[in-house]
Amino acid sequence: MKGAIRGNPELTRKINQRLVLNLVKKYGPISRAELSTKSGLSAPTVSSIVEQLVSERFIAEVGLGSSQGGRRPVLLTLDDQYHCLLGVNITPMKVSVALTNLNFDILARHESKIDVKISKDQLIHLIHQEIQVLFEQSSVPKKRILGIGVSSPGQINQAEGKVNVSHSLPNWKNAPVVSLLEERWGIPASLEHNVKAMALRELWYGAGSLERNFIIMKIGYGIGAGIVINGQIFRGATGNSGELGHTKIQEHGPVCRCGSTGCYESLADLHSLETRMKDRNPDFDGNYEDVFRLYEEGDDRAKDAIADTATYLARGIVNLIHLFNLPLILIGGEIVPYWNHMAPYVLKILDRNTLNTLRESVKVQPIHTEEDAEVQGAAAVVFDKEFRLSV
Ligand SMILES: [Zn+2]
Known part of the structure; x- marks a missing residue:
């Protein structure tokens, strides 16, 4: 996964941060020295990035590895105790919401059945209601939620964060779901087509x-x-x-x-x-x-x-x-x-x-089916924004 680049210092740092984050996810528990070898980044650069990612609670120190002749190295993994992902999965049958940690473990979940003829306003109201229930169940403060990921059927305009049209939910059209969620909850939101959300779950978590x-x-x-x-x-x-x-x-x-x-x-x-x-x-x-x-x-x-x-x-x-x-x-x-x-x-x-x-x-x-796979897919939309190597 070598990919260190030079150029715009801010962008370079961001990309190198993502690189380290990906290596920790893939190989953790892993030492700073191994991160340096695998990334091609210098030891001081790795140390500085790790320090920042630890302070931002993306990675955590989890103990000591075996000695290679000197001091035993500190090992790093993803910090699954702080940041959360909020997934909203819409299907013609139901709306499911879940809160997960960075390892996609479900911390809280809720769902409601819907009728395919549900109106756009009713569906949006229901999504807000489900999120409210989730907050009440979990008591996770909003500041720990990295984002809301919405997985929906239909043709999506991702740049505008809206569902243009859906064959399977006939009234689910021209739905500006991202701006409505961001206004109501003050959390960044993103929308993805349900199959692409499934792909993101598999990319970051599944097979x-x-x-x-x-x-x-x-x-x-x-x-x-x-x-x-x-x-x-x-x-x-x-x-x-x-x-x-x-x-x-x-x-x-x-x-x-x-x-x-x-x-x-x-x-x-x-x-x-x-x-x-x-x-x-x-x-x-x-x-x-x-x-x-x-x-x-x-x-x-x-x-x-x-x-x-x-x-x-x-x-x-x-x-x-x-x-x-x-x-x-x-x-x-x-x-x-x-x-x-x-x-x-x-x-x-x-x-x-x-x-x-x-x-x-x-x-x-x-794929391995698990009960929560689809809503984890919605959560993976947020995860992908934070972890993907292209920024
Ligand atoms: Zn056709």
Whole structure:
């Protein structure tokens, strides 16, 4: 992770601070001497940066390491006792809020169910209410909160901090969520698309935390992708990269919720799985979970529906592998608990349809689901602002 630069002294110091912070996160407990070796920064520079980061409560001294012939070195880790991240996760079903420390441990959480037809004003009111509950539960003072991260579906204007439009929450449009939160709570806020927030969680905490180049696919009702290159989200010109679900894979295919036809998600998401099951069994009245349950019970029609859906799902993954040649594709979203049913079909097609050198160098694996993963993703939006190497 060498990256020390020279130039504008203030910027240089900021970047070097981030470098040290990242090394402490990655390798801690770690000594000042090891930080100097790994960063390429001089010992006095490291000492000065460490002193500042300790005083700002970003890192903490946690004891002594083993002696390399002289005095035993003081070891450093992230300080998880002071700064907090406040995550707000919005889905068509619920609003969840959580307070975490810098290790993403949940200190307090709360959530409320919503109806997809909820008005914009009601939703904003509810978000404020949930945050209020969180403060009452946790008694963490506001000054210890680094920021509020909001993870939302829809098309996001990140520069203006607002949600432009969301297919899944029809009244959630032109919502200036960042300015409303900052005015009400006096805490810096930032907004991120929910799939990109998931990617940030994986980057800083989850399965991708050892990997700085990966794509995460969120597969549920709809399919989105978060693209991480060199430890940063790839956003595209307007911040709307990763609309994988609306890439075209079939002429005259089914009508998609975006209004177009033959979109990837209309052929490969969990809704399409349900449709295929109904085509095979007109009496079927369940959802995708029921399809997987029937599969577990040995139902051949469920098996066919899953295998067919996997064929289309694999097509998109094959394209991603060829396009990006990244070492890791993570599978997230509602499919995760059932991925082991889908994976054998998908992987077989990947093996058959991907160029050897590309196939051999990529792992396709599900993320570890934890109850709080999505709201941790919202918290990771704040974490990323404080820790990412580009400032
Ligand atoms: Zn579409």
